[in-house]
Amino acid sequence: MVPVPRGPKGRGFILVIAGLAIPKNAPNDDTAWKLIEYLTRPEVQVKVLENTGFFPTVKEATGKIPSGPLKVLAEGVAAQQSAEDAIVALIPSLGAKGGDFKNINITAFNRIVLNNEDIKTVLDDLYDDLINLFESQGLEVP
Numbered sequence: 001m002v003p004v005p006r007g008p009k010g011r012g013f014i015l016v017i018a019g020l021a022i023p024k025n026a027p028n029d030d031t032a033w034k035l036i037e038y039l040t041r042p043e044v045q046v047k048v049l050e051n052t053g054f055f056p057t058v059k060e061a062t063g064k065i066p067s068g069p070l071k072v073l074a075e076g077v078a079a080q081q082s083a084e085d086a087i088v089a090l091i092p093s094l095g096a097k098g099g100d101f102k103n104i105n106i107t108a109f110n111r112i113v114l115n116n117e118d119i120k121t122v123l124d125d126l127y128d129d130l131i132n133l134f135e136s137q138g139l140e141v142p
Contacts, residue, residue: 003080010085017090018054049074092139100133 004011022032045061048054055077062078065071094101104126111117134141
């Protein structure tokens with residue numbers, strides 16, 4: 001993992017969000033709240049990171065991560081998210097076309113990082129495919 005490079009408008013990156021919720025009128029909402037409280041404890045957030053790769057959602061958890069690669073990554077993710085020039089993109093559901101989005105990203109990564117191709121050239125080449133993908137699904141481009 002490397003920090004997002006700064007572009008002309010800032011440091012853009014995709015944020016993946018996983019949330020916890022209690023449906024309206026759910027039975028046992030007191031128990032559900034206890035579960036959410038438990039899952040958001042810093043020490044539990046660390047266990048989630050160690051076992052699933054999901055970074056902590058509570059700031060206090062970063063300080064509880066043992067020294068090593070996961071701590072370095074978690075601190076990097078936290079710093080990137082709070083950077084003054086951060087531009088967060090949330091990707092809407094593309095349904096059956098989700099794999100197309102993934103393929104565009106993999107192509108960009110391979111060409112830029114692995115093949116050392118010019119960044120602007122690669123992005124210009126893939127731009128129409130990306131825009132067409134969102135428009136074909138009736139979605140606003142993030």
